[in-house]
Amino acid sequence: MRVALFLTCVNDTLYPDTGRAVVKLLERLGVDVDFPAGQTCCGQAHYNTGYRHRAEPLARHFAEVFAGYDAVVTPSGSCGAMVRELYPRMGARARAEGRGTSLTSALAPVVPKTYELTEFLVDVLGVTDVDAYYPHRVTYHPTCHGLRSLGLGERPTRLLAQVKGLDLVELPGADECCGFGGTFSVKNPDVSAAMGLDKVRAAESTGAGVLCAADNSCLMHIGGTLARLDSAMRPVHLAEILASTEEEQLV
Amino acid sequence: MSGTFVGMPAFPEAARDAVRDTTLRGNLRHATHTIRAKRAKAVAELEDWARLREAGRQIKDRTLRRLDHYLVQLEEAVTAAGGTVHWAADADEANRIVAGLVRATGEREVVKVKSMATQEIGLNEALAAEGIAAYETDLAELIVQLGDDRPSHILVPAIHRNRGEIRDIFARTMSEWGRPAPDGLTDTPAELAEAARLHLREKFLRAKVGISGANFMVAETGTLVVVESEGNGRMCLTLPETLISVVGIEKLVPTWRDLEVFLQTLPRSSTAERMNPYTSMWTGTRDGLTGEGDGPRAFHLVLLDNGRSDTLADEVGRQALRCIRCSACLNVCPVYERAGGHAYGSVYPGPIGAILSPQLRGTASEIDASLPYASSLCGACYDVCPVAIDIPEVLVHLRERVVQGGPVTRRGAKVTLRPAKGHAAERAAMRAAAFAFTRPGTLAAGQRLAARTRRFHPRRLPGPGRAWSDSRELPKVPAEPFRDWWLRTRGGKDAEK
Numbered sequence A: 001m002r003v004a005l006f007l008t009c010v011n012d013t014l015y016p017d018t019g020r021a022v023v024k025l026l027e028r029l030g031v032d033v034d035f036p037a038g039q040t041c042c043g044q045a046h047y048n049t050g051y052r053h054r055a056e057p058l059a060r061h062f063a064e065v066f067a068g069y070d071a072v073v074t075p076s077g078s079c080g081a082m083v084r085e086l087y088p089r090m091g092a093r094a095r096a097e098g099r100g101t102s103l104t105s106a107l108a109p110v111v112p113k114t115y116e117l118t119e120f121l122v123d124v125l126g127v128t129d130v131d132a133y134y135p136h137r138v139t140y141h142p143t144c145h146g147l148r149s150l151g152l153g154e155r156p157t158r159l160l161a162q163v164k165g166l167d168l169v170e171l172p173g174a175d176e177c178c179g180f181g182g183t184f185s186v187k188n189p190d191v192s193a194a195m196g197l198d199k200v201r202a203a204e205s206t207g208a209g210v211l212c213a214a215d216n217s218c219l220m221h222i223g224g225t226l227a228r229l230d231s232a233m234r235p236v237h238l239a240e241i242l243a244s245t246e247e248e249q250l251v
Numbered sequence B: 001m002s003g004t005f006v007g008m009p010a011f012p013e014a015a016r017d018a019v020r021d022t023t024l025r026g027n028l029r030h031a032t033h034t035i036r037a038k039r040a041k042a043v044a045e046l047e048d049w050a051r052l053r054e055a056g057r058q059i060k061d062r063t064l065r066r067l068d069h070y071l072v073q074l075e076e077a078v079t080a081a082g083g084t085v086h087w088a089a090d091a092d093e094a095n096r097i098v099a100g101l102v103r104a105t106g107e108r109e110v111v112k113v114k115s116m117a118t119q120e121i122g123l124n125e126a127l128a129a130e131g132i133a134a135y136e137t138d139l140a141e142l143i144v145q146l147g148d149d150r151p152s153h154i155l156v157p158a159i160h161r162n163r164g165e166i167r168d169i170f171a172r173t174m175s176e177w178g179r180p181a182p183d184g185l186t187d188t189p190a191e192l193a194e195a196a197r198l199h200l201r202e203k204f205l206r207a208k209v210g211i212s213g214a215n216f217m218v219a220e221t222g223t224l225v226v227v228e229s230e231g232n233g234r235m236c237l238t239l240p241e242t243l244i245s246v247v248g249i250e251k252l253v254p255t256w257r258d259l260e261v262f263l264q265t266l267p268r269s270s271t272a273e274r275m276n277p278y279t280s281m282w283t284g285t286r287d288g289l290t291g292e293g294d295g296p297r298a299f300h301l302v303l304l305d306n307g308r309s310d311t312l313a314d315e316v317g318r319q320a321l322r323c324i325r326c327s328a329c330l331n332v333c334p335v336y337e338r339a340g341g342h343a344y345g346s347v348y349p350g351p352i353g354a355i356l357s358p359q360l361r362g363t364a365s366e367i368d369a370s371l372p373y374a375s376s377l378c379g380a381c382y383d384v385c386p387v388a389i390d391i392p393e394v395l396v397h398l399r400e401r402v403v404q405g406g407p408v409t410r411r412g413a414k415v416t417l418r419p420a421k422g423h424a425a426e427r428a429a430m431r432a433a434a435f436a437f438t439r440p441g442t443l444a445a446g447q448r449l450a451a452r453t454r455r456f457h458p459r460r461l462p463g464p465g466r467a468w469s470d471s472r473e474l475p476k477v478p479a480e481p482f483r484d485w486w487l488r489t490r491g492g493k494d495a496e497k
């Protein structure tokens, strides 16, 4: 199986550790993973801000770059949802606007083979115990697109529950949005910050030292709030926890 | 819509004050979280919830596809049952019709059933201008009216008030409107409810004209339906001699049987009740010749368009017309919970307001152009909506309309909107990003530049960047982007395409 990592533009630029963790994890599980260097951005920010026409060439580019692979794995619930939920919708809109089926047929091949990381692990590889070791108290925030668009359900917490040494504590109000929302965070900064603060307070109330999520965009917002408050709690991407082993511990 | 919302600032500014008002935040948080949890429980009881939701969606879509046909059928049925149907293209016309009908009775006051449509058109203000007093009889609407306030929730218009505030409003203002509040009124729910009962009873018994909206209209029988909890609606619908109902044209269902679905999904979604305490249904008037039976002697139905046909013309946006105004989407919305209802600048607040107001009113005003952005697109609203309105989808669609313009229907005519002003910098940034993202080399060069200059990056941003860094630290740019690490350590495995 030819597996490609779609890291996402945010992770590539700002969170390379997450990318290294995914590579390490997948290779440990015997997956030969490739990083096609032509990859850039799925177009989510453009699409969600109202620039659908600008997102279309990015989607076509995505489809070209990942055309030759059997599976595309991404450590981002929102970018995964962009491909799986919104690429078909973009094609349908283009059709409705009388622009034919070219966009739909260009995008169709990549849609079903794009997986969010936990889906790939649980559904494709069929594992929940990835031999990880992470001796910390962790609380998990299921991000909105992972939760509601992709329906990741219990996949992430099933994976976390199998991590040796990890003490998983439930996050109160877990399904509430953290307030990031892409450009929402700067277009409505007051509401966004208030949501972020409430999320942080809920996380701190658990006594956990680590706030885990499977999307660094949300973690950038939550982590930025934690840092501003000088909180001792650390935001950590799920992939980095799953990549951590007794021999090679990530902190 | 109601004149009271004219000139509202854009959503972010209006929300800022609410976010900082700790009493308001406390009131809203408590109220929305309580009803949110109750709704989830009430819905979970039904094994066939998903199918009821899908049935509701389909019934509404089917009706909307042939709305013209069903409206004519409704008019015939209402007329046959002794009622009179009036057609109002917009708020002004509807207000003129209602004021004329009230004047013709010779009355100077009316009692009102809680109704979103009459708030949408600003009927109370229009009647006041004609010297006609309109008394709200729903408890929460009464609180809003007595407090000279604006509603902030569809179902619980006074959700932003706590008991202490309500007590003060009653004690201070009831005497100006009719029977004063009892002396020594406390803020216990029972005492507050009793004060309202006594105050309202006087109005029910005196009123000759009632004004209502409707939750549903049945095309095949001409029956109107009002669903409520307090019984004030039942009073207004049965006691007065003349009943005037102002109803949006999208409230239709084709058959009596279709009600079966909505009478299950509406109460569970709105008040978390299995069944609401009062469901009033009426078909025309009491028998015109014999005077036998219950209800009004004269019945007028004012069918309101006010932007609905234009909304119906939009393929993506039309799903907003499926709304049954349950307000589940408000109660679950994290933005509504913090911004409060007033920030939405419309009688329709929350997620549904954010997609309905910019369609009914257009996107020309500052508030309407900002509403599609009043959401983090978290999707909680779509999840709970009993008619499966994909609110995030419509929000994004309306964002597109704001920034790119495009074809819309206004008062029945196709027009092409120009892109809104004030998005020039964003448009340029999006264009530049799209350029770089289709050229991996350009993207990599930018990443490397950011990595090399990272020691010079400020911790807080000036200008527009403050919107981020006022409350959050910026992420640190790493020494090396992932793609360079990959090239360095696995170089050649997959050469840069």
Ligand code: SF4
Residues within 6 Å of the ligand: B269, B322, B323, B324, B325, B326, B327, B328, B329, B330, B352, B381, B384, B385, B386, B387, B388, B389
């Ligand atoms: S949009 Fe849906 S959830 Fe919101 S008020 Fe309307 S029917 Fe209820």
